Amino acid sequence: MSSWRRYAPSVELDVRHLRVLCAIADNGSMRKAALQLGMTQPSLTTQLHRIERSIGGELFTRERTGSRPTALGHSVLSRARPIITEMAALVTAARHEAGGAEKRRLRIGSVGSRAVAAWLRRVHERLPDTDTTIHIDISANALLRMVAANQLDIAFVHESEGFPLRVPADAEHRVLLAREPQFVALSVGHPAAALSVVRLADLADDTWMVDPTADHEYAAMRRVFTEAGLNPRVVQVRDNATAAELVASGEAVRPCQPTSVAAAGTVVRPVHGDPLAVRLLLAWRPRALSAAALDALYTDLRSAYLDLARVNPTYLAWLLRNNRTLHHLLGPLRR
Template identity: 70%
Template sequence: MLPPVELEVRHLRALCAIADAGSVRKAALQLGMTQPSLTTQLRRIEGAIGGLLFTRGQTGSRPTPLGHSVLSRARPIVAEMTALVTAARDAAVGAGGARLRVGSVGSRVVTGWLRRIHDRLPDTDITIHIEVSANTLLQLLATNQLDVALVHETAGFPLHIPAEVRRRVLVEREPRFVTLSAGHPAAASPAVTLTELADDSWIVDPTADHEWAALRRVLTAAGLDPRLLHVRDNTTAADLVASGEAVRPCQPTAEATPGTVIRPLAGDPLTAELSLAARPCALPLPELDALFDDLADAYEEATSRSVAYRTWLTGAGRPAPPDGRTSGPGP
C-alpha cells in the first residue's frame, strides 16, 4: 500500500484537474505529468483522505460523493492560491513593465502573429503558450493565466466557454485537409474523396479536443471503418505519412513535409471555426482590436503561402479579401 501524504495545494489542484478533464489521462496532460504519476498521486491522496474520490470506467473518471465533498472545499482554496500568485505576478510586472500572455493551438499562423505583436509592442514582455486543447486554453484565460488566445472549435463539437470569456470569429468555417504520401494513388487528385482513403490508416492526436470523435463521425457516415493510429509526436506522424503507412487530417495552412502532399477533402466533411478568445476585462478594447488585426494579417500571410489553400479558396469562389482581412469560407 502506498503511504499517505500531507495534502498540499498541488494535490488539490490535481483533484480539480481530474474532475474538470473527466479523466486522469487528460488531467495529466494539462498538468504536465505522466498518467502513471498522476494515478500514483491520486492513490496517495485517497490514502490520506481515507476514501475513494473518483470512480473509473470506460467513460472516464467521475467524483464519488466523498469526491464531491472534497472538491467543494478544494476549489476555493485552489482559486485563492491562483489569485494570490496572479496578483503577485501582476505587481511584479507593474514594477518592471508591460506584459502580454498569448496562447494558441498549434498553427502556422502563430509565428506571423507574434512577429506583428512584437513589432507593434516592442517594450512589452510577450510570452506564448501552445496547447493542443482549445478547452485548456479557455480555462487558462478564465483563471487569468493567459490574456488572449487563438482557439478552434470543431464543427459539431462545441467548446466549453467560461462565462467570463468572449470570442471574436476569425474564420467561420475553415476546412480540414488531408496529408498523404506523395506516392499515394490519390495524390494526383486535386481533391481527395474519403472512399479513395478507405484502405488507409488515419493518424489522430488523442490529446486534441474531439479530433478523434469528429473523424470517426465523418468516416462512419461515409460507411468506412479504417484503422486509427494515436500519435502525439509530429515528427513520427510525418514519417508515417511519408512512408505510406497512414494519412492524417491537417489545417489548410499547413506545409507539406518531404515525401508528402496536402490535398482538400472533397465536400469539406471536416471543418472548424477559428476565433480569438479573451476576457474583455483583461485588456482594453482598442488593444483587443489590434491583436485581432495582427492575427487576421498573420492568417492572410499563412494562406498566401499555401498553394493548396489558395487553390481551394479560388475554386470555392471565396478568394481572400485584398485588405488582409478574412472571414474564411462561409457556411
Template identity: 70%
Template sequence: MELEVRHLRALCAIADAGSVRKAALQLGMTQPSLTTQLRRIEAAIGGLLFTRGQTGSRPTPLGHAVLSRARPIVAEMAALVAAARDAAAGIGGARLRLGSVGGRVVTEWLRRIHRRLPETDVTIHIEVSSTTLLQLLATQQLDVAFVHETEGFPLHVPPGIQRRVLATGEPRFVAVAAAHPAARQHVVSLTDLAADSWIVDPTADHEWAAMRRAFTAAGLNPRLVHVRDNATAADLVASGEAVRPCQPTAEPTAGTVIRPLHGDPLTAELSLAIRPGALSACEHDALFTDLEDAYIALARGNPTYRAWLEGQGHPLLMPGPTGPVPLTTRAAASFREDTAQRSAAGG
C-alpha cells in the first residue's frame, strides 16, 4: 500500500479530533471505514500510530514522527487547491497569469509589467512548447502567452484564442564553440556546419522537423542530438561536441559565439496569444506594448542581432515608436482570430 494525501489527511484528522469516531464525522466517513483505513496505514508503515482507549486516540512516538511530516504536506496541498480554485474563479485580488516560451525577453517583459502594475500578482509559466501554452490558455490556466510558431509549421490554435503578431520571420542564429572554425566568420552557412552534430530539443514544437527541412534543402544530413537541458546543451557547444540553433536575442555562454545563418533557413513568427475575456482590451494593448518594448530593447542592444538588422536595413533600428515589428516584407495583421480551418491544418 502506498500512502496518499488522503491517508495523511485522515491521520491528521484523528490526531486533531482525538478519536476515530469524531475524525470519521469530520471526513464524512463511517467509523468502521476509517478504522480499517488506519489499520492499513499502520500496516504499511510498520507500527502503531495511535493508542486507543476510553479517552480517545492519542499519537504514539511513531505517530508524532509521521504527523510532523504529514501536516506540512496536507497544508501545502490544501493551499494549492485553494489557490487553483481562486485562479479559476478569478478572485483573490488583481492577478495576471502569463505564459511564455523561454528567452531573454521574458525578464525584460516582466520588469516592465511589474513597474506598470506594482499591485498586481503576476505569475509566469515557462514552457518549451508553444502548443502547451495555447492549451493552458484554452483551459483558462493562463491569461496571455508569448508563443513562437516555426515558419512552415502552423501551431494548432484552440478555437477562440487570438494572436497579436509581434514579429514575422525572426531568424534563428547558431551557437558554436569559440574555437570552431566557423566562429571566425560573421555569417555561417549550413554547409560550414555539415560535419557537426546539431542539438535539438525534442519537446520544442516542430524544431526537429524545421531543421530537417532546412538540411534537406541544402543537401545535408547532419547528426542530431536530443538534449532537453540548457546547461548541458551549452556545455556541449562550448566543448565543440555540437552546435545548436538559438534565438537572435540570445547571449553567448562561456566559450561560445553566436552567428547568423546564411539565407536565414530557420525563421519563426512571434506573437502574444490572448484568451478572450481574460483582460480588457486596454490591458491587452498595454501587455503587448510591454512585450514589444522589451523585444526592441534586446534587439537593439544585442551586437550580433543589431548587425543582422543593420544588414537588412531594418526599421527596428529607427528611433521613435515602431509599432508591430515586421521582420520580413510579409504583411502581419496586428490581431487575428485563428479559424477552425487553420487550427485543423496545424493539427
C-alpha cells in the first residue's frame, strides 16, 4: 500500500459520500456521475479518493471503458444502498408529519411520450387536492434510480427489446404494453413515403438518427440492422428540433413512437415486421403507493394511451391486429 494511502487523514463518511459511490456505480463513469451530482469530474475524483482513504482500499477500478466496483466496492455498495433508501424514506415521512394538513404529494416520472399530458390531466381531475409533479427524462434507467432513491413515487418507462432495464431490487413494475412498435419518420419527398408500410431495406441507404442519451437506443438499432444484414450510417443527435428539420429536409430518417404526429414536411410510417420495438412499463416502490392508488394511476395512463391510439388509424389498426385483449378496451372504432 502506498504511503499516501497509509498515512493520509481519513474523512468521516456520511450519506452524501454514499450517494457519490452509488452514482459512480450506477453510471459506470466518473464523467456521467459528476453530471448527475452537479459536480466537476476533478472534484468527484478528489471526493472518491478521500472516501477510499477513509475506508482503506480501492472501491473502483478505472478502465478505459469506465469505472467498475472492486470486490470491496461491491461490499460497500450493498450496505450503502439500503441506508440511502431508508434515509430518503425517513426525510419524506418527517416532512409529511411536519406538514400536517399540507397537500398530499405525488411525484411522477416519465420518458417522453404524448400520453403524459393526458395522463396528468386525468390525475389532476381525480386528485384535485394532491400536489402532483412531473419529471421528464429520456433515460429510463435514470428514472428507475430516482424511484429507488425515493425521489419519485412512480415512473413510466420503456425498455428496448434485447436490452433489459436495471429495475431496482426494491421496486416493482407492471407492464402497460408488452410490445410497442417503433415507426419511422421520413421526408414527404422520400421514395418510401408513398408506401403504407416501409421495409428496412427501403431505408438502407439513408442516414438514421438516434438520441445518444436514450438508454440502449443506438445498440438496439445496430442489433436490428445487423440481423437484417444492413449497415446504414447512424448519427447521434440530441436536439429534437434539429432532428425534425433533418428529417424534413431528407437528410436523415429516425425511429419514432407510433403515436407520433408527423412534423411539417414529414410522414410517419410503420416498419414491416416491427423490428424496432419497446416494452412499456410502470415502476414504483411498494411503500410509496397503495394498491388502490397504483391501480388508479395505471388505469389513468392506459386510458390516456388508448385515446391517442383511437385517433391514429395506422397505429390503431396495428394494436387491434397484434393485441386482441385491447378489443374490449378500445370499443367501437371512431370514424
